[in-house]
Amino acid sequence: MGDLTRMVFRSGPGPDRNGFTTDMDGWDLTNFRANPVILFAHQDRQLPVGRAHTIGIVNDQMLGDVEFASHERARDIDRLVQDGFLIATSVGFLTLDFDFLFEEGHFFPTGIHSRKQELVEVSIVPIPADPGALKPTSALPDYAMTQQLSHLVAATGYQAHPSASHALSNAEGSGQALSHSPLSLPKGQLIRQLTNIHQLLRSS
DSSP states (O other), X not given: OOOEEEEEEOOOSOOOXXXXXXXXXXXXXXXXXXXXXXXXXXXXXXXXXXXXXXXXXXTTXXXXXXXXXXSHHHHHXXXXXXXXXXXXXXXXXXXXXXXXXXXXXXXXXXXXXXXEEEEEEEEEESSOSSTTOOOOXXXXXXXXXXXXXXXXXXXXXXXXXXXXXXXXXXXXXXXXEEEEOGGGSOHHHHHHHHHHHHHHHHHO
């Protein structure tokens, strides 16, 4: 079994650097909970670097607990996280129900507001879409996040692994933040969105 590291996933309403905003009550975590993979930089053709244990929405934040895998690349990333060189995460998702956002004076959409979205994967990344999705720097947030994770397990009963409760009560280290990045969307989903933009422009 790999090492357990507490990570706090912050996926707020935005907007992020890519102009995405999301409804936090619109997240569907069902399929992710069945396959809770943690990737590095959304590289879904590489081995996962870990798996999520507990995950859910608490106070407009995604909270989760991560176990790193035992292969060499995963251990390297684990060390970088522990040493503070990797301090952000990002989510890959499918947008299920959305609207384009327009600003006065702009012909093209300036953003997307997602009302419903399916979580596909969580990635540790060097640069998140959300510039505020960074690791807390003080000890106080860590304690508070641990309490929220414990409440999440009690409220939902969801654990991807039996050791999750033990990890929540004994884990050391800082929390991790989670941003949401449309760059992580599968190509097919991006193409469908671009097609919608093209049809919108033709009809305008």
